[in-house]
Amino acid sequence: MTVMLDNASGAPRYMALAEALRARIAGGDPAIGELLPTEHALCETYGVSRHTVREALRLLAESGLIARRRGAGTVVVANQTHDHFTQRLGGVDDLMQYARDAKLLPRSTRTGPLDGAVARAFGVAAGGEFFHVFGVRGRPGETPIALTDVYIRADIAPPVETIVEMGGSVTDWIARERGVPTARIEQSISAGALTEREAEPLNAEAGEAALRTRRRYYDKGGRIIALSDSVHPGERFTYDMVLLREAE
Amino acid sequence: MTVMLDNASGAPRYMALAEALRARIAGGDPAIGELLPTEHALCETYGVSRHTVREALRLLAESGLIARRRGAGTVVVANQTHDHFTQRLGGVDDLMQYARDAKLLPRSTRTGPLDGAVARAFGVAAGGEFFHVFGVRGRPGETPIALTDVYIRADIAPPVETIVEMGGSVTDWIARERGVPTARIEQSISAGALTEREAEPLNAEAGEAALRTRRRYYDKGGRIIALSDSVHPGERFTYDMVLLREAE
DNA sequence: AAGTGGTCTAGACCACTGG
DNA sequence: CAGTGGTCTAGACCACTTA
Incomplete structure (x- = not known):
């Protein structure tokens, strides 16, 4: 039961996968506090390698949507990104x-x-x-x-x-x-x-x-x-x- | 001519490599504006896989020390990290x-x-x-x-x-x-x-x-x-x- | 055309978490 | 203990830059 990733836009697979997961999270399927499927499961579901899955999850983690804990799994911590502005200071x-x-x-x-x-x-x-x-x-x-x-x-x-x-x-x-x-x-x-x-x-x-x-x-x-x-x-x-x- | 990475701290190789490169940059060896060795060269020099090299370079890029351009190489853009403060805004x-x-x-x-x-x-x-x-x-x-x-x-x-x-x-x-x-x-x-x-x-x-x-x-x-x-x-x-x- | 970084696969071993 | 994510290898093809 492999799910097709949207490849129309020409985006790399890991980005397409990240977007698919982001949409699922925004829709509340894995709700806040719940676990995402494991890396291995995502590999099978979307028919990609583990490296590609990890690259996608990295994007979501950087956006603050998920948190990852070795041994415990990947948990949803937010369902949408907040605007997030940085101020760079020399000191x-x-x-x-x-x-x-x-x-x-x-x-x-x-x-x-x-x-x-x-x-x-x-x-x-x-x-x-x-x-x-x-x-x-x-x-x-x-x-x-x-x-x-x-x-x-x-x-x-x-x-x-x-x-x-x-x-x-x-x-x-x-x-x-x-x-x-x-x-x-x-x-x-x-x-x-x-x-x-x-x-x-x-x-x-x-x-x-x-x-x-x-x-x-x-x-x-x-x-x-x-x-x-x-x-x-x-x-x-x-x-x-x-x-x-x-x-x- | 493989260079040993500091493995005493028990840190992962990519972190040790990132630290070694950060020290080189701080010392001015690849000065600001100059190119870092290519990924392939770093693999040989430090005796690690390309994935490990890329993971190390990713850390440096996230710290703002280097900028990477496909086809052109990896250029040093700063020789030390700046303090970096964020302001979170709901909107x-x-x-x-x-x-x-x-x-x-x-x-x-x-x-x-x-x-x-x-x-x-x-x-x-x-x-x-x-x-x-x-x-x-x-x-x-x-x-x-x-x-x-x-x-x-x-x-x-x-x-x-x-x-x-x-x-x-x-x-x-x-x-x-x-x-x-x-x-x-x-x-x-x-x-x-x-x-x-x-x-x-x-x-x-x-x-x-x-x-x-x-x-x-x-x-x-x-x-x-x-x-x-x-x-x-x-x-x-x-x-x-x-x-x-x-x-x- | 040669060389760069970007993406991707198919494996492997490990440290850590949980029941 | 089985299963998780973290690290790592050795390959491969591609898009892009530079000359």
Whole structure:
């Protein structure tokens, strides 16, 4: 009982097979949580080699439709693909695309537990030991771009001289030197008016529109690596991003 | 002259081979732009089958280190992997996360070539036929969230009633009904003060801080699908995003 | 026309899962 | 223990690029 694959389009067999299986899954035949036929069974059903079957299943796995477990089988985990866009970053701190030589000039540093008000603003639990750096971001001698507060988990924080040198890609340094890569970033962007306290070090006027970004960096286990909060006077900064649809 | 692969770690051969090649590329032996040895040559050099070689090269291609072209060879396109974060979206218009029932209420519509000033603001060429919708975004009867200008390529634009109904996920509709999926989105976010013209329909005050987002939607061939420009009064909107490190 | 990567077959052994 | 997916071999033909 061999099933014919649609060969009209001239597509390779493994693509035709992937499409046939995708259609079956979308139709709910193997419903979410159920098992797909085994590779061997698919070989027989569609009259193709195991390599071809595996190539087709690889496509479905890459689209996130199925999950495969040696010994257990191939289970359906979704019945349709979601749009899925990627943002490529040279490093985590490309999130904010400062000029390459825009450094963080610390105005004050402190180590201690996370303040209650700060924790609330970030929506995280207070306490824990954090290395806090408050500073101005920009090229030395020029009008600053931003005011930044960074809270770095104390046990993995770099020495302050390192922060000044590297111009702010702290999480890259932590991944490299401490072996704790960032797995997840949560970012909030909003607009607000500059307060007087903020306006002075930025050489700007209070009430001026500003872009505020708040970011939380987490490791694989969900532990906080760092928190950052920046204020950019409106006319000095635009946040540009490119999102690409992931190949499916 | 077979080269031994590092088998100490117990890793599969194709992974060991991929790691060996990655190290060579990182060392600059095949520099960026240069060709890797052919599959056949790699089989001989490392004493493995072609399938194993291809599996290793697939890993490198997925990491973005190499690009492969039938007939031409395998070229090095990068010497180290970049961090690579993904943003998952249920649909393209999740970019701006409005409440599900926040609809676009058109105030005016027009079809015609792209105005010179508008084209400059978006950084694209003027001309072409576009369907322009200007409207207010929000729940009917409540304080509006945003002011939006959308320019949709006229040949694939939906009827205006459809836009009102669906609450703004125009590009999803175009992908589904016109068969033109969005492949690339460019987004710029900045802060600025509300102008008087903008303040009135938003029930806000001129000079208030606002978040401005400008987006360009492109299809696979680089043709513009749509352009959008929105202004959100500062206190009414925060743009939240989550970025996940991609498994490599 | 020669050589590249893309597809495909027919085998094989293995590590792992489940009953 | 039988059966799964993971890895691997040794072939083959094809579409495409380059010269």
